[in-house]
Amino acid sequence: MLLKFTIENFEVFQKPVELSMEANLHTRKFLSNVIQSSQGNALKALAIYGPNNTGKTCTIEAIVAYRDVLLNRPFRFSANVFSGSNVVRLGAEFLSDGTRFTYSFDYDTNAEAYQREHFGRIEIDEYGNRKEIVYFERDTQSKTSYSIDAKLRDIIGLSSKDSILIYAFDTSDFPLLDEAKRVLRKLADSIVFLNMNQISPLKTIEVLKKPDTIEAKKVVSLIKAADLDIDDFQYAESIEIEFKSDDDKDERLKKAIQNADQLMDQLRLISVHRGKPLPSIKFDSSGTKKIVALASYIVEALEKGKILIIDELDSGLQFKISREIISLFNNYINASAQLICTTHDVSLLDIKTLFRKDQIWFTDKDIHQAYLYSLAQFTAEKDGVRSESDIIDKYSKGAFGALPDPSLVEALLSVSEEGE
Template sequence: MLIRFTIENFLSFREKQVFSMIPGKGSLKSHHKSTSAKGVSALKAGVIFGANASGKSNLIKAIDFGRKTVLNGTKPEQLISTNFYKLDKKFFNEPTYVEYEIQHKGKNYAYGFILNSKEIIDEWLFEIIKSGETKIFERKNTTEYDLGFLFKKNKTSEEKQFLEFTAKGTPRNQLLITQIRNTNVIDNVSDIQDILNVIDWFQNALTVIYSGTKNISKKFELHKDTNLQQVFKDMLEYFDTGIDGIEFKEVDFEKMDILTEVKEDIKSDLLSEKSEKTSAFLSNPQDDKYYVISKIDNLTVQAKLLKTKHKIVGGGYELFDLKDESDGTRRIMDLIPLIIDFFRGGNVFVVDEIERSLHPNLVRDFFEFILDKCENINSQLIVSSHEATLLTQKLLRKDEIWFAVKNKEGATKLHSLEDYNVRFDKEIMKDYLLGRFKGVPKLGNRNQLSILPINE
């Protein structure tokens, strides 16, 4: 679970902004809160509203930036791929600040880093409880490390030397936990479980889903024991798509018309010993085809092409490619694996523009469905949206509703509905559209548009 995320000097975020999933004082919809771990709970849903270009998607990109920095790292001598705030010269030479407070494996952690395009300046990991915190490790001034806690867990001189050697051998442009993930540290020490828990959260719990379909992308990873055909049939019928099921056609993975680096990335992910999942759902927008890629053994993956089934008048079925289905149906196909993994628990989904190509009633029902059945599930769904019908306290708690607003200088500010004095029975959609909570577009004077004819 994501407890809190903090970002500074990245894309449209100039000053430090905090997106919090910590429950407020309200007692309504208590099943929207996760099971307490060490006295800390997190909300299971978060919806960020705002005008176009307000920074909603930039928040999601910021969350994903940290994930990619941890999992992918940076090659030696390569610049770190960051994106500073560009509308204020004072921030051109300032570093980016990123921090995640997370709940995973029964513990709460604060993990973060400060970086510029050349090096990691600071990095830290703390375990947090309601009454305080314990430092797991801290990195200062790029090369200075405090490993005292890890030395207490790994007491032999050989273990301490190996940990110190690993830290000192970490490149200036690389995170320490990335270095640990990419080397055999675990085979040479007794206990670095807290670091492994954080790595596992980024690799196996956090999934970021963008709205665009211009790039080939792995959408979700699925467990091998899932009966995909039955699940898809049930969900497609539930969402009234007119589809009567799916079938799979086995194809040669190596001959798939997909970029080699994409195929290698999928194989690397699925065959990794650190991955908990065994299958991936892949969309190829170049030909509008969907595939399920499954791990067969430690060296091999199998690809199957997904086709939809439609009843023929007079009996029988016709098989369709996904390109023959509507944009809305394809978007539903994207979300079905999310639903599967959400109810398995332990997953955090961050989705950009959840409403893309979907009817407002379907978006509302999707959230009702997730939140109505989440009482004993510790998963999270965080989305950006323009869909104002979600703005109701019958569906969401006040602390689950957020707004992104850009000021006159183009910097994004975040605030929650919890900041406003709003009764629990107050319908808030109208007030939002009227601008009470900000986050709506400020339109200009149409009579001053240059395209209009000039009246003499």
């Protein structure tokens, strides 16, 4: 489970910012929204708001880049163009099987080399005091390194700058390095990223190909609950579809079906409306199709304790559906899954029945830099933000920043006046 994520000099973010999923239990409200542990209390869901091009998607891209590095996958990201530095720093604190770890790295995007790494285990006692045991760290610029493992300490300086340390050596010879590799890969494997504007139903198709599994039944149940007009939803291995109209659109569809296996797979998704089986690809709305694609990821995240990251959660979804998805995570039935989403849906700004204040985050920027901050930073004493506050009204009035002021009409009128 993710507790903290830090970003520095990554794309829109120049100065360090931190996204925290660690709950402050001085606030006892909505404890069902928190996974409690002696080593850190993790928020189950978090929503990020902000104007376009202020860092919402960039925050998500940073977490995905971090994941890809940990899985030794190809990646490409850029440093902030205004900083004068090519070095990106990404880091996280997270829980793995009840133990708290921290891992960060610096990466030179021009040289394509790692400059620094740090991995440690953090212990928090009953009084909240922190103690860190450093498993390993290295700095390829100053050519310094350290490990509590003497055998590893002797060879860290020989490691390549082209990869992180867990991939530089055969970890089976170094128990602490092997443990680091195991927990880092476990964290990375748990991170699933979805863009609602590009989501595909292929995962749901694979689940529904085994209709008798619990997973498939839960996926179907979610789809039916999200669209009250659907009696059932299924994948049909063999089905004949009747096209009654003869217009060009249906002719093109029939030709495409004959020539595309993947499209044929999608055609076999059948939604049953009032007892009549119909091809979902032709008869269901774009919103329903997104729910179909999303359902399998939600079920998997809740069942397996994944960190599900969704860009533009509200894209194509009715606001009640977005709210219900968040409620699935903010629920006692969820023991270990987390949801991070970006959204423009102000109806979700609800600290009376849906979110804790520390679950709502904002991005904003000025001519100097981009910012990332939480609603929890706005206090009752200073800002008048209380548990009974109308957050939607305050946000709409610009009380939290993170609100565009486009003045589109004035912009067009000014151009028209210049041309007169």
